[in-house]
Amino acid sequence: MQEILISLRKEIFKNVEEKKSLKIFFKEEVNILGVKTDTVVKIAKKYYELIKDKTKEEVFYLCEELWKSGILEETFIACNWSYKLKTKYEKKDFEIFEKWVDLYITNWASCDTFCNHTVGEFLEKFPEYISRLKIWAKSSNRWVRRASAVSLIVPARKGLFLKDIFEIADILLLDKEDLVQKGYGWMLKVASQVYEKEVFEYVLSKKSVMPRTALRYAIEKMPKELKQIAMQRA
Numbered sequence: 001m002q003e004i005l006i007s008l009r010k011e012i013f014k015n016v017e018e019k020k021s022l023k024i025f026f027k028e029e030v031n032i033l034g035v036k037t038d039t040v041v042k043i044a045k046k047y048y049e050l051i052k053d054k055t056k057e058e059v060f061y062l063c064e065e066l067w068k069s070g071i072l073e074e075t076f077i078a079c080n081w082s083y084k085l086k087t088k089y090e091k092k093d094f095e096i097f098e099k100w101v102d103l104y105i106t107n108w109a110s111c112d113t114f115c116n117h118t119v120g121e122f123l124e125k126f127p128e129y130i131s132r133l134k135i136w137a138k139s140s141n142r143w144v145r146r147a148s149a150v151s152l153i154v155p156a157r158k159g160l161f162l163k164d165i166f167e168i169a170d171i172l173l174l175d176k177e178d179l180v181q182k183g184y185g186w187m188l189k190v191a192s193q194v195y196e197k198e199v200f201e202y203v204l205s206k207k208s209v210m211p212r213t214a215l216r217y218a219i220e221k222m223p224k225e226l227k228q229i230a231m232q233r234a
Helices: 002-014 037-051 056-069 072-084 093-104 108-125 127-136 142-150 153-157 162-172 178-192 196-206 212-219 224-231
Strands: none
Touching: 002 037, 002 056, 002 072, 037 056, 037 072, 056 072, 056 093, 072 093, 072 108, 093 108, 093 127, 093 142, 108 127, 108 142, 108 153, 127 142, 127 162, 142 162, 142 178, 153 178, 162 178, 162 196, 178 196, 178 212, 196 212, 196 224, 212 224
């Protein structure tokens, strides 16, 4: 297993490029090597071929080792590999996913990549675990709070879990962190593409207290006339 990690890391470093830093997209300190995203995807695919016959537990072990490094490119590979195991998810896997969110996610890119796909897929398979997102939404860790919203992005596109989406938005409503506001605003925006009337009514009922950042995200895909109504000061 260690040989795979050593070889993978050598290939990642071999593809580091001298280019304008991606760090400009982050307010927090992020450990980025400078490998193009499409190259990272190719590397993830190449090395998954070497581990695809290993047990889920072995692959999750490798994923955790990649998460531990804190290197953005390695976290993306961990996200890619855990999502490839989606047909094998079991209820017990939630504890692992929750651990990764709590311990290793330190930026919006890793948060969204992991939660949109791995966690979102898990929740569609085991929707009873959405109740845990409502606990995440009250966390002192801003990334866990963002995760509570962005984990429902893909399900929201499918018209799923509207009641839970509103409940999580309620919990996060007055959050002071702009990346959390953007996270739940994004969740509402995606839900609005299936439930425009319901989300519009929700936004109107909260607009006197909803941060403008979250409000703008939530109504972004709505018709101009609805946007104007929503943006009017109470």
